[in-house]
Amino acid sequence: MNVLLIQELVGLALTLYISALKMQGKTEEEIRKMVDEEYDKSLKRNPDDLPDA
Structure with a gap:
């Protein structure tokens, strides 16, 4: 999906x-x-806890 479209959404x-x-x-x-x-809260999250894209 286009990054600009995602930003708009x-x-x-x-x-x-x-x-x-x-x-x-x-x-x-x-x-x-x-x-x-x-x-x-989002700044304190560990990037390893995020789902893979």
Whole structure:
């Protein structure tokens, strides 16, 4: 699959996810905190734990 297409799909998925969170009443600050926490967790993951592509 084309890398640019994958980037577009990921961007669209994130946009839809954030929109859904806003519809649930989450504030921008709450969403930003959730994203930051998930990003921090992803940095701590061991690359060996990831599935092979």
